[in-house]
Amino acid sequence: MAVPKRKMSRSNTRSRRAQWKTTAPSLVTCVNPACRAKHLQHTVCPTCGQYGAKGERRQVVES
């Protein structure tokens, strides 16, 4: 079995981990004029529970 020849230094470990970065998700504004909250695209708005395009096609998914 292959094994590491040398101990990995703290410096190398931390240099590697310094590259772990998060990215902000791109959000859209809720179409519901009464809500206007930010939520993920193509997802039910968690604030008002509505989903879909404007008007008749918009439906209340969560109560």
Added chain:
Amino acid sequence: MPTPTKGSRLGGSPAHEKLILSNLATSLFEHGAITTTASKAKRLQPLAESMITKAKRGDLNSRRQVMKRIKDKSVVHVLFTEIGERYADRPGGYTRIIKLGPRKGDNAPMVKIELVEALADSPKAKKTAAKKAPAKKAPAKKAAAKADDAAEVQDEVKDEAKASDVTAGKYEGSAAPLADGSAPEGFDIKGNENSMKFHTPDSPWYDQTEAEVWFSTEDAAVAAGFTKAGETEDK
């Protein structure tokens, strides 16, 4: 080599997977809509659609084929008598998946899978729709009625007050916009009749809003049936 099935493998064994999918399909046809994880819903969708196609055909053989997967006879009966009939004119696409966002706990992406056009038919949906409809429409209707009443009054008022600078608006404590669309003095809150919202000068949408009516105070706007822009209905 046979082409593998699309989507994720569910459960611990092929038998377990079959049972999961059968139970999901049973629940879907029983309730019209179910909330589940995205991967399960994506496996369920083709199974449910083919079952509805069989229900549309409606002969004994297709009923037996469905009975192999759905063990509940009453659900099969509903599927063949009600659901199949409902989709007689629809060439496929009987189900819809709506993403609900990740679940608390394991962060699994949750979805709602539902039978299309079923919203008005299922008893559960009827209840919620009945609950929500009056709650949401009532204030709008009231406001509309108020506006109608007020509009009549306003017509009379307008004739008398045409000479004065500030024309009284439709509502109490409000004023109609001046000829050039700017604010009458003392009335700096914009009211948008299309959305029934009002905007204070510090609202982010203040500049882009076209005011049909101007209010002197927030209270007057609320009394006239307007809500403050940016405030959600649910809160």
